[in-house]
Amino acid sequence: MASLTVGNRRPVRLADIAKAAGVSHGTASNVFSRPEIVREEVRERVKAAAEAMGYGGPDPKGRLLRAGKVNAIGVATAEPLSYFFDDPFARVMMAGISQACDATGAGISLVSAANNEQLAWNIQSALVDGFIVFCIEGGSRLVQLARERKLPFVALDLASEDGSVATIGIDNVAGAAMAARHLTGLGHRRFAVLALQFVDGRTGPVSPEQVQTAVYAGTRDRLTGYFQELSRVGVDTSKVPVYETANDATSTIAALEAIFGVAEPPTAILAMSDRMALVALEWLSARKLKVPDDISIVGFDGVPEAAVSEPPLTTVAQPIAEIGRLAVKAILENDGTTNRRQLPVELIVRASSAPPRG
């Protein structure tokens, strides 16, 4: 009864119970980690001592230092932590990561931070065996920090030029091309593009020169894919409005207002994310514009929400969960080689796209 953890502290270590039980710390350690090699009588004595002193088992802090492996992978992002539970894309990704972790018995540590400095510290001091880096925003900074930890890591969603960072992603050019070809095939010739970030922290219309200086290669590649197909049917891509958003409702709506505030609005919208496409769907519906009768929309990502929207969204589906699974695998089976994988995408045609009116 004297063992009721008292308010202040619990300075009871393995060595303490070893002494109490009259054995060496080596034996005491064995009682917990390899009980079968210690004589039953001794084992019981040590366990009794542990019980009596309120010892909660070997402290993982100590074990960790000796063992080296944490058995957990860190998932890092520059967004607030709640991003992992809010964002549909992140959630599907995390489901894939979870699945792979469950299968191997590894834990997941969520790493993030409000400000830059805190983020650096958190990444430096995260107790993990490797990182999966979500490069939504501030990707390059994150990658830089992760690299400094000198732990295995893979970057997701970042088609970086830098061949030295391991990435798992998709063929953005091909995916975007599929979306555009679908719409041109239906007969559309007037387009607008809702783009993800080319560089951090900017939103609004994007000029062709600005595209050249894109930090996010994924964004640039998708635009390349779109334009490649539009050019093929003779669309003058320099006249196609491209609006950069922060992939949130506010900036997407601002883009939509600009896009539809002109004399001859587009008949089709190419959105670089389902999130933007879904925002567009709602915005158009509020304005009594019918999708797909008045406007066709094709999204990108293939999040579950896209299947149940009104109308269901035509989109370029990434194998999101699979990417997550592979990322975990890449880290746990890290052999020092930097893996760069591209997974196939798939065009899922639903009700948000149809031939243009007339």
Add this chain to the structure above:
Amino acid sequence: MASLTVGNRRPVRLADIAKAAGVSHGTASNVFSRPEIVREEVRERVKAAAEAMGYGGPDPKGRLLRAGKVNAIGVATAEPLSYFFDDPFARVMMAGISQACDATGAGISLVSAANNEQLAWNIQSALVDGFIVFCIEGGSRLVQLARERKLPFVALDLASEDGSVATIGIDNVAGAAMAARHLTGLGHRRFAVLALQFVDGRTGPVSPEQVQTAVYAGTRDRLTGYFQELSRVGVDTSKVPVYETANDATSTIAALEAIFGVAEPPTAILAMSDRMALVALEWLSARKLKVPDDISIVGFDGVPEAAVSEPPLTTVAQPIAEIGRLAVKAILENDGTTNRRQLPVELIVRASSAPPRG
């Protein structure tokens, strides 16, 4: 250039660079943790040595042992890890937890496991400062394991008798009573209850005797609240069918089939979770039963999905995110006292409840 991390291992420690730079480890350590107290010339020399040897900064494993604090809280459940990203209730809760962690700079470790043995090990070896225990299923076992770690922990969603475990929850009796009173007030007199688990691993009809032996006090309390109000208007609660489910679609549908497979089905359903209520909504709609014209339903929890269902769901809303925030606070500010808090619930009346026909 010789610093390119080679495939195999990286045995470069702080002591190595101290030697290389010709300073003691004490000084080398200071260069990283309190750079301002070491002379610039020395600081630069050490940093240069670190750079040259490919040192990725002080290993948190070592620091941890010395410092004692991990600066992360563990969230434990007996469900698979993906539960955190799938389940609406869990997601809102995690959002609250995330928010509190973001604010204090703490990290989140997700702890879970497929099998029992693995779960025990994972809890024993989780590198965290405390646990938040999700008691959905296998709650008592989880609490037992968490307690053995002798770390601060709070149990969520478990109105345990055991006064020695810290919990943050709601007044289940009062919440349930609000739901029932709402329906009796509308004139309903024929009810059925979709119940959460009374004990682990059982589903199906529940007899009054079985209710007495409930492991989950929360489930029992909600039933008590329901029955209290039903009795008040003269309903014979011993005749009210109560079906226990695993809070998933399969067992809920089984319950619904039993409930509506009788001559005089109920006019109102009391569901102990929004999840079950939402399943019921869909099931009824598929059977051309109109809610609320034919059947009224009141859920429990107040998840976001309940606001956008067809029809929107009347429900007893818990302050889910707030519970999460408080749980984090309780762990980080743990003063040895076992906190037991009850937060208020609120009845949110939407379109799934109306007076009975005729």
Add this chain to the structure above:
DNA sequence: CACTTTCGTTGGATCGATTCAAATTTGCTT
């Protein structure tokens, strides 16, 4: 009975850092 095995136990070394009292150096005063 001497000689191997086998089994259990011991205690020192190690994991990689931080901390702090003491020692040393530097800088200022007079």
Add this chain to the structure above:
DNA sequence: AAGCAAATTTGAATCGATCCAACGAAAGTG
């Protein structure tokens, strides 16, 4: 140039375990 305070640096101790070579005792063998 001695005296003293302030600024730096040192190195041993510590955090809490695990590992392993070596050792002692009990059991088995010829």
